[in-house]
Amino acid sequence: MQEQELIPHLFRTEFRKITAVLCKLLGIANVNIAEDIAGETFLSALEIWPFKGVPENPVAWLYAVAKNKAKNYIARDHLFHDKVMPLIRSSSPAGHEIEIDLSAANIADSQLQMLFAICHPSIPVESQIGLSLRILCGFGIDEIANAFLTNKETVNKRLYRAKEKLRAGMVVIEFPPENEINSRLRSVLTTLYLLFNEGYYSESQDTILRNDLCLEAMRLTYMLIDNEQTDHPDVNALLAMMCFHSSRFEARKNANGEMVLYQDQDELLWDQELITKGVYYLNRASKGDSISKYHLEANIAYWHTIKEDVTEKWENILQLFNQLLAIEYSPIAALNRTYALSKVSGNEAAITAAEKLDLTTNHFYFTLLGELYKDIDREKAKENLLKALSIAKSQADKQTIQNKIDRL
Amino acid sequence: MNEYILIFRHEDGQKVASPDQIQAWMKQTMDWVSGIAAQNKFSSGTGLPFEDARVVRPNNVVTNGPFGDIKETIGGYIIVKADSVDEAVEFAKGSPVLQGEGNSVEVRKIAKGDGTH
Numbered sequence: 001m002q003e004q005e006l007i008p009h010l011f012r013t014e015f016r017k018i019t020a021v022l023c024k025l026l027g028i029a030n031v032n033i034a035e036d037i038a039g040e041t042f043l044s045a046l047e048i049w050p051f052k053g054v055p056e057n058p059v060a061w062l063y064a065v066a067k068n069k070a071k072n073y074i075a076r077d078h079l080f081h082d083k084v085m086p087l088i089r090s091s092s093p094a095g096h097e098i099e100i101d102l103s104a105a106n107i108a109d110s111q112l113q114m115l116f117a118i119c120h121p122s123i124p125v126e127s128q129i130g131l132s133l134r135i136l137c138g139f140g141i142d143e144i145a146n147a148f149l150t151n152k153e154t155v156n157k158r159l160y161r162a163k164e165k166l167r168a169g170m171v172v173i174e175f176p177p178e179n180e181i182n183s184r185l186r187s188v189l190t191t192l193y194l195l196f197n198e199g200y201y202s203e204s205q206d207t208i209l210r211n212d213l214c215l216e217a218m219r220l221t222y223m224l225i226d227n228e229q230t231d232h233p234d235v236n237a238l239l240a241m242m243c244f245h246s247s248r249f250e251a252r253k254n255a256n257g258e259m260v261l262y263q264d265q266d267e268l269l270w271d272q273e274l275i276t277k278g279v280y281y282l283n284r285a286s287k288g289d290s291i292s293k294y295h296l297e298a299n300i301a302y303w304h305t306i307k308e309d310v311t312e313k314w315e316n317i318l319q320l321f322n323q324l325l326a327i328e329y330s331p332i333a334a335l336n337r338t339y340a341l342s343k344v345s346g347n348e349a350a351i352t353a354a355e356k357l358d359l360t361t362n363h364f365y366f367t368l369l370g371e372l373y374k375d376i377d378r379e380k381a382k383e384n385l386l387k388a389l390s391i392a393k394s395q396a397d398k399q400t401i402q403n404k405i406d407r408l
Numbered sequence: 409m410n411e412y413i414l415i416f417r418h419e420d421g422q423k424v425a426s427p428d429q430i431q432a433w434m435k436q437t438m439d440w441v442s443g444i445a446a447q448n449k450f451s452s453g454t455g456l457p458f459e460d461a462r463v464v465r466p467n468n469v470v471t472n473g474p475f476g477d478i479k480e481t482i483g484g485y486i487i488v489k490a491d492s493v494d495e496a497v498e499f500a501k502g503s504p505v506l507q508g509e510g511n512s513v514e515v516r517k518i519a520k521g522d523g524t525h
Contacts, residue, residue, distance in 0.1 A: 039430070044457065045430075046434050047456065050434065050438045050440075050441050050453075051441060051455065051486060
């Protein structure tokens with residue numbers, strides 16, 4: 001690996017590992033200290049590497065420095081020494097010096113436990129996403145700000161408040177007890193689902209960053225699959241859904257960064273390897289006896305990987321949306337169901353169904369009506385699209401609607 | 409050919425850096441040092457950590473520092489080979505340390521010991 005690529009790569013992969021292990025050791029209340037020590041570790045690299053060259057094994061070097069810094073910190077900080085250390089010591093074998101274990105196994109365990117801690121039900125969901133990006137994914141403040149289309153100060157404030165919540169909630173970094181895994185896993189999956197959506201639907205122009213967000217959400221989901229105790233069918237379903245959606249990443253935007261709608265996408269740009277992976281995890285997901293919303297969404301996403309407009313495809317998608325709505329209503333699912341209905345039963349039936357939806361504050365609602373009226377009543381189609389245009393907020397959405405009006 | 413030491417002086421050595429900043433500095437410093445090394449004019453160098461810094465004064469007075477006492481702290485140095493102080497100054501001008509407001513790079517010739525300096 002070239003040096004120019006090595007450094008950013010190490011930041012991305014190692015910062016979060018060191019932070020997770022130290023956080024696990026020092027307790028969630030000391031997440032700032034863990035981050036500081038990880039940060040100082042990289043500062044040390046800055047003091048040495050440019051002048052002496054990059055060490056042969058940079059990762060081992062970073063771990064050795066992180067261990068020393070953590071030990072120094074523990075020895076030097078009085079509060080730590082007197083208050084926190086006895087607690088840590090009592091939980092480690094008697095007579096042993098504090099072990100800072102940066103083995104692959106402990107890194108994986110610490111990260112998984114941190115995932116559960118951060119996605120604790122007592123922490124607000126927006127905070128969970130920010131903390132996950134920072135602590136579990138090692139994203140810089142700049143990157144988080146860019147992803148959320150906000151500024152650094154806002155992100156810093158949000159993270160500060162989120163850490164306060166962690167402290168106040170006295171969340172313990174541990175693997176949830178057997179009888180709580182299911183319920184705790186549910187809130188972890190919600191966060192990972194939102195994290196993925198944040199990347200997939202973000203309006204940020206930074207394509208690499210958006211792709212990174214999706215990849216990170218997939219990596220964290222995979223971490224759960226990699227552990228026997230959390231390798232549940234719904235986790236596999238979620239990863240399958242992410243794989244299917246990601247497979248269209250390249251095809252969703254044209255060279256100018258504008259959205260390309262599903263029916264207009266070039267399927268040669270769809271990533272077949274990710275589709276294959278999605279199928280693999282979808283199969284693994286079908287082993288249980290319950291069906292989660294992730295199962296349904298993964299199945300819907302699967303049918304979308306088949307480009308041809310066969311009746312079977314839309315029949316299946318319609319049934320899946322029906323089931324999804326029964327489990328959990330969402331306006332977007334209701335609208336998508338109506339679109340599927342138009343493919344199966346025709347536009348007039350879909351218009352009748354759509355008009356019962358009462359989603360008159362949603363621009364997708366009017367966009368859909370515009371689409372459905374297109375071949376039946378051009379005037380009504382235009383009327384609806386103009387309404388959609390007037391309430392759409394993002395530039396990308398406005399552009400998409402304008403294109404539709406122009407094409408009428 | 410003489411040797412010159414380029415001493416990095418930081419106005420605020422204790423500023424906390426974000427990973428992104430460290431990453432950017434690392435790349436810039438590496439680019440800068442490699443540029444000098446590529447001309448076979450880099451001798452050695454190192455950064456100087458701010459932690460565990462002490463100042464020893466007469467009568468066995470030892471303080472943590474030098475923070476607070478003086479405005480500038482030394483963050484590191486490199487030693488370069490150059491035909492003249494002007495050439496060494498040209499090297500110094502490229503130092504990423506100078507991107508920090510109030511920072512400076514001091515250029516000093518290293519005594520040769522043979523009296524030719």
